[in-house]
Amino acid sequence: MAKGEKKRALRGRAGRMKGGRGSGRATAGHVRLWGRHPVEAALMNPERKHRKLWATREGIDSLNGELPPDFPIEFAEVTDLARLVAKDAPHQGLVLECEPLEGRFLDELATGDPAHPVVVLDQVTDPHNVGAILRSAAAFGAACIVTQDRHAPPESGVLAKSASGALETVPWVRVVNLARALDELAEAGYWRIGLAGEAETTLAEALPAGPVALVLGAEGEGMRQNIAAHCDALARLPISSAIESLNVSNAAAIALYATVTREGSDVTSI
Template identity: 35%
Template sequence: MDVLYGLHPVEEALRAGSRKFDHVCVSRERQDHGAAQKLQRIVDLCRSEGVRLRFENREQLTRMAKTHAHQGVVAVVRERSFLTIEDLMAAPADGHPHLLLALDGVEDPQNLGALLRSADGAGVDGVLLPERRSAPLSAVAVKTSAGAAEHIRIARVVNLVRALEQLKEQNIWCVGLDERGTMSYDAYDWTTPSVVVLGREGEGLHDLVRKTCDHLVRIPMAGGVSSLNVSAAGAVVLYEAARQRRVGKPETAPLPGGVKKKKVKGLGAL
């Protein structure tokens, strides 16, 4: 059994139907009116879905969640079932080109949660996580995602490089974010079927993953540091992709001397 805690994670798991609930524990004490209303909404959802309820004191909830950040609600749930890469390769229901996210060794659960929240907000079709060298989809990750992790489609893969190759065989371009990339992230044509590949905290992409990518893009940095935190960088790129898909790709930007650089897409277009 797994544990979820926090108002948003538990409510979104109930709404999404992505978990099988054993029971939900709710605090007997209500600290303020706003929290009481949110807790009552969870209680009502549990009753409408036939989920068992227990009312406990806050100390018991803290012991269950192993943190004081439970916000008065803890759920005991079955382990989440993950999809396969074949599930993610299926055509999106609305017919738009694929936009996927692949994480190459993101091990901090808070970074994972933040990335899942951004992926859900940007309309990503699915996320690929390697079975090894990856943060688990823990209560911390789900809490950080504010419950978005319960809505996003996630596949676990044994070999990320092989998974990327499978995507390429389906004409989905692999675009790695790397500070050594030669192209700015907003110069790529995100209206094409693409998977954004993000690397490890502080280390970036593994060499073989980097070589597998069709393109390497970077985020230009104007300050004294060379890169953003992986979750912040992922949000920047994903929302640029969402913007292009919503309003169309931007006009090509002029290079020095008045020469315009063409938007690029596809293997060998650099």
């Protein structure tokens, strides 16, 4: 059956959104994602368990690939979907409710490959920033991101939209104790570099040829003292004095690029 015919058949099976209204909140224990890239990536992720998709016909047509047979879907108008998501959220005609992803373990992912750095976030709480860091981590081939299970945002539509699909492709490790996780990374052979604007050494000077874990602190406050003490080196990005600091997601993107393109490393591709 051709792609267009499959979608027409899917339309025939789908129901209509009852009453054209939604609560605006996900069912307890579930996550609500919106926008073409986050929804499409979640639908393609075999590790993601889905509950229901609400969509406009144009939203369905925008998807690449096909939905599984008998996938639970309800068609709705744009204004109806707006009631299912955060205010003014750019849902692009697609809203997916699903279960959170299963937790991942650091020892599975920190394999010591110099081509795939680890990103450690110390109390970075803004979902826009974490989403953007996930997107950069995907672009530059990071092995995973690591956060505390507390003091970090949960999976959400806002975070997934900022990640533009990377929430489904970059492993996210949540740990109880971030300092202990840094110790585990050291035991696995990673050189732990904390980004700090006051450091004398630049990131380029601090980068070794081997595996690297980049550690970034909270928006505005930076790394906590205990986390900085668990780094092998502190380094700064050599930015102009015209600006005091960079947003944490911008700093992460620059640091990842510098890491995977450093001289003297055996990294040949991302």
